[in-house]
Amino acid sequence: MKVGVIGCGYWGPNLVRNFSAMDEVTVVAVCDSREERLDFIRRQYPAIRLFTKESGEILKSPDIDAVVIATPVSTHFPLGMEALANGKHLFIEKPFTATVEQAEGLINLAEQKNLRIMVDHTFIFTGAVQAIRKLVDDGTLGELYYFDSVRVNLGLFQHDVNVIWDLAPHDVSIMDYLLDRQPKAIAATGMAHFDTDIENIASISTYYEGNLLGHIHVNWLAPVKVRKTLLSGSRQMVIYDDTDPSEKVKVYERGVEMIEDKNAIYDILVQYRTGDMLAPRLDSTEALKLASAEFYKAVNENRAPKTDADAGLRVVRILEAANRSIRENSRVIELD
């Protein structure tokens, strides 16, 4: 499979490195409008053709089978449509598109042309998320009660989209994958603390059938990174702290049953845990390595990849509804 990469910002070198590392794949071309971003590629991968002005070469080149799109989200739709029209499979950075309508457009065209679209929801391929999904699937957690995710990022710099479009795709895609169901309603709030009208802090609540709640808080501009997800079930609870190098996932067993004796309750109130805690060993394979391999395999086997365009669409639908709720003063937005 011959791959062309459009966009070589923060994530671009990782994409080039992982696709290049597969024996079955060759990265033949990379394009970025900033000359200095291509320097690294030029040094490390002298065989790759580089383009600064035009992505057209990559979108049209007959020797390219698949296009990796790692540009700002506003360009995903036009670039993706042109790539599909030219018969290329797509590996697109998150978020899939800027609107639900665009996502549906890409999905329809890919279906007509029998091409694959994979959205780079990288976290789904981490050992941590895979381990938690397994705990959900095998019933360890029991009935799911609550999903709470906090993602607070460093830095004080300009963005072209708000914090929901920038950070929340991670949490929403993890939530989509772990809960494996769709919210029936969404409410959100956001605040812009600078001259712009781009929200830098936001909070999203998601409501599900069956007494399940979700909550996501995303925040730029903080001086410390926080990436903590809590998934609470009737039997066990998981705390996933992505900044912890050795104990990212902690699984808490309940250990006690319904207590009626008030004095026993008082004893428990001063404790910190009621059961064992297990921090399972996690697969430490680089998530993007697994994601790029999955893309190649899906194309090769002519099947939908793990984080396909439908997953991308589900995430965009939630992001879009959250932004609508913010504009309408945190009104609860019903989804169908």
Next chain:
Amino acid sequence: MKVGVIGCGYWGPNLVRNFSAMDEVTVVAVCDSREERLDFIRRQYPAIRLFTKESGEILKSPDIDAVVIATPVSTHFPLGMEALANGKHLFIEKPFTATVEQAEGLINLAEQKNLRIMVDHTFIFTGAVQAIRKLVDDGTLGELYYFDSVRVNLGLFQHDVNVIWDLAPHDVSIMDYLLDRQPKAIAATGMAHFDTDIENIASISTYYEGNLLGHIHVNWLAPVKVRKTLLSGSRQMVIYDDTDPSEKVKVYERGVEMIEDKNAIYDILVQYRTGDMLAPRLDSTEALKLASAEFYKAVNENRAPKTDADAGLRVVRILEAANRSIRENSRVIELD
């Protein structure tokens, strides 16, 4: 000051111990309907008069100056009204009352009778909350952006009120004290996962003038205790983890200014912090010791105590609005 204590459940022995420890205060009587709860008092404090059937003795006794009410919230209003009518000062457990109307009733009667009411928002008196308030007051944090509090408690047992009335008074009173302003609107969600209709998980969003957001998540039934509050400002950010014995409060300095250079941004994205972190030494005096002393001094000096009935009322107003929002499908409730 002679004190009578009504209710001797989980918190009762702590109240008796702290009021007894003051030289200026004598606990003369304790009342609880459960005989076994009085055993501990009988052993340790043989001089204290004990009552099991009737709180009337305490409410009416002419040698009692102040009454401590540590009974279920539904009884706070009638017991408090009778105590005030009999000329007693009040030290009332959180939440102050079950409704805003009840709170206003107690406030009015106390004013007429020139009596003091203090609500036991114990956390306000911790070294941690005092240290954070100082960071707010002296401008260290800068303009406040976000308050986020998660309180997840152990245990699986029956309650007479929902998790908002049980746990959120802690977070709401801390938020009230640290932010020092009132929300203009509130939305909340809650879920009951058992046969009862008592919510055991809930989430409250509070909206303020001036681009400030608050969020509180409370949760019973978890196998591990979580008590984490994040307060984010324009200059610094505080993370308060009440379960950490030695580093409860961590203050993160920003350390970097607005960055325009995209390559510098990429460097920052892989880091965990952008400035120093300071974990200040905290006063470790028992919070209830300070609270009970404050009550005595306020009565003695004929002034409002630190966490007075108005603070209690503000908290009850938020709890009441949150419960209304839950009943109305998370509708945003405007406060005046």
Next chain:
Amino acid sequence: MKVGVIGCGYWGPNLVRNFSAMDEVTVVAVCDSREERLDFIRRQYPAIRLFTKESGEILKSPDIDAVVIATPVSTHFPLGMEALANGKHLFIEKPFTATVEQAEGLINLAEQKNLRIMVDHTFIFTGAVQAIRKLVDDGTLGELYYFDSVRVNLGLFQHDVNVIWDLAPHDVSIMDYLLDRQPKAIAATGMAHFDTDIENIASISTYYEGNLLGHIHVNWLAPVKVRKTLLSGSRQMVIYDDTDPSEKVKVYERGVEMIEDKNAIYDILVQYRTGDMLAPRLDSTEALKLASAEFYKAVNENRAPKTDADAGLRVVRILEAANRSIRENSRVIELD
């Protein structure tokens, strides 16, 4: 059983409280030369007889069955001998005695008089140490390789014994209990950083048959408390951090076998763990409650208590040898 307590410093009130809490035991008398240390007892336990000048009353009183000795170590031997001579059972604070000879003297007299001696190695009764001992006993850890304990305490104040006699009894008694064997040799180093010749930092190495090493580091004067013990075996490893409220004991499974493939080794070198980590739920009963109950039961059942005088002697033997090694420039001291 009627108990008299001699010495009411830091630990005294805990001893009085725990012995008083047992239905089968009555604390009838307490003695301390400092009047202010008895105030607390007077308030809380009006029925207890108090003595400031003379411990003789307690040592001789015919209505006292057992004496608790919580005075400086230099007085343990004379007080203990007199108590035994008067037919009292002994509960003695750690360290048991100031010399091996004194320990043997007490043991001999107790045997002659058929009396019980228990040494207050409180940590042995913690849920943490009990859980680790279980992992040793059931073979979970495998063959033991290494015991390493660091105990760094707060504060800058005067002591009458060096840091080995003050802090190391905790670690040595834990090591004695967990390893369940005696060292064949000991070397130690210590430093006195103040005008006195009392060491405030010390390090003890213990050598065992069968390729087992022990190491203890004790340190006063630090600004932060450290209490960390590492026990490494052929199958699993335990890290016990006594300052961690919810995850005191962490058990690390190995998870991988002998690896020959060099490339696989390179992969492992960048990881943090090779197997699961389990933090078992620990019994949170107060250790001193269990210790005082054990003493009562041992006396009642006419049997040796769990941490008996022999355990106390073993600890003193190691402390004595460590101090000798320090005086002889860290020479390795052989034990028989």
Next chain:
Amino acid sequence: MKVGVIGCGYWGPNLVRNFSAMDEVTVVAVCDSREERLDFIRRQYPAIRLFTKESGEILKSPDIDAVVIATPVSTHFPLGMEALANGKHLFIEKPFTATVEQAEGLINLAEQKNLRIMVDHTFIFTGAVQAIRKLVDDGTLGELYYFDSVRVNLGLFQHDVNVIWDLAPHDVSIMDYLLDRQPKAIAATGMAHFDTDIENIASISTYYEGNLLGHIHVNWLAPVKVRKTLLSGSRQMVIYDDTDPSEKVKVYERGVEMIEDKNAIYDILVQYRTGDMLAPRLDSTEALKLASAEFYKAVNENRAPKTDADAGLRVVRILEAANRSIRENSRVIELD
């Protein structure tokens, strides 16, 4: 500067990457006896000449200015001598050599030929060690009391040297750099738990003039990585945990002075800290990037590099003495 690299094991690719990344340096040749280790180089750096059989090409090639030696320690001396004889500067992996005598041999020849030798004590170039050294230099820590370092590594595999030669060079070089003085005596213990006579656990004590103690514990075969260093001074204490991604260095202020009041002492005994804790922001530049740049600059400026051959020799002297102590039953070895 043209560089040839001999040895391409675990660390080799990092060396090639960092030397290649400098504009002023070109890696012209890499040699390793294992063909598969060169594959990565071949892919990423097609311009580099590769050799599998002979290191002679690199040692002799007239277009090579400096040789990087990353082979087993037993080969450092012969390879280094030949490289120096051929007029090459040397960048040698730690430990510098297998014996003090070899180290002195290399130093003498380098002096005769006016060539530079740098030993790759990479940790010295980390932001963490640099920050701690600054605290030592500016007197923040006060007089140094104690250095304690624990390095426990993952994995169960064969080694050609014992754990002291493998892991302790890190700790010894950090200790050498931070304390900036030489021990007057050394004692050590080690154990081999497998059929071989290669110690896999070892402990080194170092004694200094002026009441300073050092202790290093190194350990293979553990299921979890531990890399913790404690440096205690008269004013402050530092805990350096290299596995903590965001708070590697914690500096604890004392905060209290000499306390004479016994009751105040009892209060402090139940606390965890007596002063503030500061976790300073650390420079996160890759240490090897700084080390390789230092080597280039030292060669260019004709001056000794930061971690020069003398530093390498000091480390080897301690390692050699520690091994001698082990062979002589932990005898204290005096150094001159």
